[in-house]
Amino acid sequence: MNADNETRRPAAGAGGGPVLRCEEARILLMGYIDSELQPAEVRRIEDHLAVCVPCRREEQGFRKLEEMTEEMLSEELPTLDIDAAWETIYRRLERSVGWLLLSAGLILLLGYTGWNMLDEFFLNPEVPLIVRLGAGGGLSGVIVLLVSIGREVLTKHRSERYREVKR
Known part of the structure; x- marks a missing residue:
């Protein structure tokens, strides 16, 4: 068996639904970061991120990227003479x-x-x-x-x- 939750699937998470596999979590990750998921999906991905270090790192990387993008967009552009x-x-x-x-x-x-x-x-x-x-x-x-x-x-x-x- 694979050790990074790719094939493991516990019966139920804290939210009551089945715990996500990594590939499913990656699909929902951007929606989670952008606050576009339903409450049940949010609970499922949060349960997954609580136990999966690689997906948690990926989420942190996306959040850092989002922060950097926000900073770049907020910088004032030079005025054109x-x-x-x-x-x-x-x-x-x-x-x-x-x-x-x-x-x-x-x-x-x-x-x-x-x-x-x-x-x-x-x-x-x-x-x-x-x-x-x-x-x-x-x-x-x-x-x-x-x-x-x-x-x-x-x-x-x-x-x-x-x-x-x-x-």
Whole structure:
């Protein structure tokens, strides 16, 4: 026979009804803790808990869990500063539009300058080939470096963990 009341079933408990087995007590345990059982069921589970240590431990664990849940629910949630949230949204939107306009203007300006340089400098047969190649390589290097730095600054800014920390 099993020693933890799983298979033992005494004839009657103090309440007059049969004593619960552990599996039956576990089914009724949450209802007992929440005070949802009928008086006869309450007597039966109390009789069982008086003699069964594992079920009594389980009941104590559930009561502790219920206590902790009540404490968590009673904690006051932090207040949300709506004005600061909207200010952040407006600031990001304004900066995004500003960067977009700046980028568009620079692209047009660089495109025009590049076209004139191509027409007057790089396609001019009077300028020696070595000078055109050197200037083209140097200009290409500057463009690649600027794009690389710009990309790095943008990605670092987006992933900055302490961006919102006020110093």
